[in-house]
Amino acid sequence: MKKLIISMISVLLMTTGCQELDLNPLSEGSSENWYTNENEITLALNELYRAALWHVEGTRLFNTDRWTDDWNQREYLYDWVAGSITGEWADTKNTWINTYKGINRANIVLSSLDNAMGNVSEQRINQLRGEASFFRACFYSYLIFLYGDVPLITNYITIEEAFATGRTDKAIVLEQIYRDFDVAIEYLPDNDNGRISKGAAYAFKARIATWMLDYPTARDAAKDCMDMGVYSLDPEYGRLFLSTTNTSPEFIFIIPRSEQLTGENMAGGSFLPRYIGGTSTAQPSWELFCAYTCTDGLPVDESPLFDPQNPFKNRDPRLTELVPEFGTPFHGFVYDPGATHVLELETGRMVANPETQLTSQFASYNGLTLKKGVDEAFASRRADPNIIIMRYADVLLMYAEAKIELNEIDESTLEAINQVRSRAYKVSPVQTTRYPAVTETDQAALRTILRMERRAELSWENRRWFDLIRWKLAEIVMKRPVYALPIKAGLEANIASGDYFFPKGALPEIDENGLVDFSAMYQTGKIRAVVPRNFTDRQYLFPIPSREVIINDNIKQNPGY
Numbered sequence: 001m002k003k004l005i006i007s008m009i010s011v012l013l014m015t016t017g018c019q020e021l022d023l024n025p026l027s028e029g030s031s032e033n034w035y036t037n038e039n040e041i042t043l044a045l046n047e048l049y050r051a052a053l054w055h056v057e058g059t060r061l062f063n064t065d066r067w068t069d070d071w072n073q074r075e076y077l078y079d080w081v082a083g084s085i086t087g088e089w090a091d092t093k094n095t096w097i098n099t100y101k102g103i104n105r106a107n108i109v110l111s112s113l114d115n116a117m118g119n120v121s122e123q124r125i126n127q128l129r130g131e132a133s134f135f136r137a138c139f140y141s142y143l144i145f146l147y148g149d150v151p152l153i154t155n156y157i158t159i160e161e162a163f164a165t166g167r168t169d170k171a172i173v174l175e176q177i178y179r180d181f182d183v184a185i186e187y188l189p190d191n192d193n194g195r196i197s198k199g200a201a202y203a204f205k206a207r208i209a210t211w212m213l214d215y216p217t218a219r220d221a222a223k224d225c226m227d228m229g230v231y232s233l234d235p236e237y238g239r240l241f242l243s244t245t246n247t248s249p250e251f252i253f254i255i256p257r258s259e260q261l262t263g264e265n266m267a268g269g270s271f272l273p274r275y276i277g278g279t280s281t282a283q284p285s286w287e288l289f290c291a292y293t294c295t296d297g298l299p300v301d302e303s304p305l306f307d308p309q310n311p312f313k314n315r316d317p318r319l320t321e322l323v324p325e326f327g328t329p330f331h332g333f334v335y336d337p338g339a340t341h342v343l344e345l346e347t348g349r350m351v352a353n354p355e356t357q358l359t360s361q362f363a364s365y366n367g368l369t370l371k372k373g374v375d376e377a378f379a380s381r382r383a384d385p386n387i388i389i390m391r392y393a394d395v396l397l398m399y400a401e402a403k404i405e406l407n408e409i410d411e412s413t414l415e416a417i418n419q420v421r422s423r424a425y426k427v428s429p430v431q432t433t434r435y436p437a438v439t440e441t442d443q444a445a446l447r448t449i450l451r452m453e454r455r456a457e458l459s460w461e462n463r464r465w466f467d468l469i470r471w472k473l474a475e476i477v478m479k480r481p482v483y484a485l486p487i488k489a490g491l492e493a494n495i496a497s498g499d500y501f502f503p504k505g506a507l508p509e510i511d512e513n514g515l516v517d518f519s520a521m522y523q524t525g526k527i528r529a530v531v532p533r534n535f536t537d538r539q540y541l542f543p544i545p546s547r548e549v550i551i552n553d554n555i556k557q558n559p560g561y
Contacts, residue, residue: 035112038120041128044109048135051255051387053102055095056142057462058255058387061268064465069477069515070288070455072366072484073270073281075531081478083534087546087561095146096545099139103153106136111155130187134196134204137180141208144170144177145466146542148558152176166554174212181205181221190230199230200253203390206398211470219402222395225252226416231392233423238321240391241373243383250392257384269381271370274354275333275342276379280364284323284460286483287516289368290508291455292316297436299452299510308502318424318456323368326501330371331379337367337485338500357491365484365530367501372460388461393420397454404450409441417450420457444512452514469540473513478535483518486528499526536560 035041051058065071067080079085085092109132113125120128136154143150149167154176157165184201191197202225209218225231234240234250246256272278294303295314305314312325324330326337334343335355342353355363377383396416403413417438418429425435440446454467468474485491494500502508503526509517521527538560549557 035109035115036119037116038124038128041109041113041116041120044105045128045131045135047105048102048132049255051257053098053105053139054255054387054389055098056091056146057389059091059094061271061385062460062462064462065460066282068464068468069480070285070459070464072283072285072368072482072530074365075482076281077531077533080539081533081535083536083539085539085543087543087549087557089543092146092542093545093547095142095542096548099142100153102139103136106132106139107154107156110136126187127189130184130201131196133180134184134188134201137177137184137201137208138204140173140177140180141204141211144173145208145211145469147544148541149173151555163552164554165552167556174208174214177208178205178217181208185224190228196253197230199225199228200390202228203252203395206395206402207390210398210401211466213405213470215402215405218398219406219408222399222402225395226399231395233392233396233419235423235426237318237424238372240388241385242375243373243377243385244375246386248391251388252390252392252395254389254391255387257386271374272379272381273330273333273335273369274360274363276331277381278369280355280362280369283364283366283368283370286366286368286508286518287477288455288459289319289323289366290510290516291452291514292319292322293436293452293456295436297438297449299514301507301510306507308504308507309498309500311501316424316456317426318459320371322370322372322459324371326367330369331374331376335369337364338491338495357485358488361487367485370460393423393457394463396420397450397457401450401454404443404446407443409443409446413446414438414441417453420453424457448512448514452510455514471513472540473515474535474540475537476513477515478533480517480519481529481532483522483527484530486526490526490528494526499524503527 035044056064066073066078079089080091110129113129116125149170150173151165152168152173153165181201181204184196185198188196188198188201190199202221206218206221206225209215209221231252232249234248239245240248240250269278270281271283272280274280289311290300293299293316294305295316296303296305300306307313312320324335327334329345332345334345336342336353337356338358339353339356340358341350344351352359354360355369357363373385375383378385396419400413400416403409415429421438422429422431422435427434429437438449440449451471455464458464468477486494491500494503498504503521503524506521506524508521511517518527522529538558541558543561544555544557548555
């Protein structure tokens with residue numbers, strides 16, 4: 001029987017159906033008449049850089065951040081946050097099908113490289129092999145993290161074999177992932193003009209090892225990436241996220257977007273204040289806002305520098321990269337959610353402020369608005385920001401986390417964290433009097449520091465949700481409500497009594513995991529709980545798409561669905 005290349009059983013059925021399928025159409029390339037030269041193989045590999053295949057990262061801006069305690073969106077809860085996902089949930093279906101499409105395409109390239117023998121040098125074929133292996137490893141990394149055990153397909157299989165294929169133990173899939181990354185590491189160059197290179201293979205191997213809590217592997221892969229000397233932290237944190245920033249020594253893997261090519265504009269008005277035509281629907285949460293430490297390195301519930309009525313004072317500089325400080329200019333106006341009128345910079349006039357609960361029930365519920373990445377192009381909704389999937393700061397923090405969890409805390413552990421932290425203060429790591437350098441060596445205390453550092457450094461970059469899942473913290477934070485400012489009368493009373501921005505005498509509480517709890521503040525009656533969130537343990541894994549379970553008796557659903 002002629003063999004088929006399949007990515008998943010449902011796709012197989014959709015493409016075979018009741019009609020006879022031409023497996024080798026004359027009008028297009030196939031694995032039998034294609035991939036005979038470098039150009040054809042490169043064109044096939046180019047497809048693996050498409051955002052659609054990186055669905056969980058690239059389907060929309062801040063995709064997984066919407067499922068975390070870093071996100072507020074009025075009274076709206078995404079299905080995952082509401083605890084209501086099923087096998088019919090669009091995210092699980094689309095992630096499964098698009099990720100297996102990527103695997104399928106990588107498999108085609110890997111299985112067809114022999115066709116190019118004689119036309120392409122062995123060295124170049126091996127480099128192409130390394131590139132395809134990298135992508136297959138990445139795609140399987142997402143699958144085992146999201147779904148657990150998944151079908152492992154690395155070659156051609158028949159229809160009969162497909163229906164006999166069940167879920168492979170994720171430990172076995174992880175071994176294949178590591179092998180693929182090792183192939184990529186062996187054959188990829190240190191740098192390849194924007195294409196995947198050796199450092200990316202090290203970094204992504206460290207990431208899946210971290211996701212799987214395999215800290216020895218994570219430590220070694222992150223260290224290998226660091227030792228290459230290819231990457232460094234960008235001296236300007238804020239510029240990393242601008243629409244105009246396409247290159248940086250910190251970028252390890254980004255997927256460029258082009259509105260001109262795709263017709264899709266990613267900058268949504270829901271993230272923008274109402275005075276520039278936005279809707280203030282979604283904004284960074286108070287939990288995230290209060291997770292940034294003070295300039296002494298202490299959390300807000302411990303630092304004598306924290307002022308609840310002036311919450312930006314003496315705070316980590318990355319906070320004002322995330323959200324605009326009250327009373328400062330932001331896209332033509334002075335941003336101030338506690339004022340009925342604000343200054344319009346172009347005219348010098350005080351104008352009615354639509355971005356306050358004092359005058360508008362649709363203003364930002366918690367008084368915050370997004371600044372990170374919101375440059376002029378984004379504000380005018382003409383932006384096509386890059387999808388940053390891996391940058392060097394994450395590698396440094398993965399290395400530090402691995403060393404902490406292995407209780408191998410040494411100078412290199414602290415140095416990795418301090419490189420990231422000192423950059424936020426725009427100083428060298430050795431200038432320890434100019435930033436709150438980390439000197440702690442107790443494992444538990446350093447774990448807390450690391451987790452808070454990750455949250456501040458990587459906020460709204462699709463990293464928080466993965467951390468909550470692998471650290472098993474979702475069961476805590478995703479059962480807490482979304483908090484916000486009181487509506488007009490309550491806000492007026494708070495301002496009059498001096499209980500603005502936060503109430504006096506009831507600080508948010510931060511635990512050993514860096515999680516922020518507003519329960520005590522809520523008990524004062526001076527903030528409101530907008531909507532409850534829900535989480536069930538089953539959601540530590542996505543459900544297998546219902547169709548996959550229905551058409552193949554060998555694929556069993558994840559528990560609880």
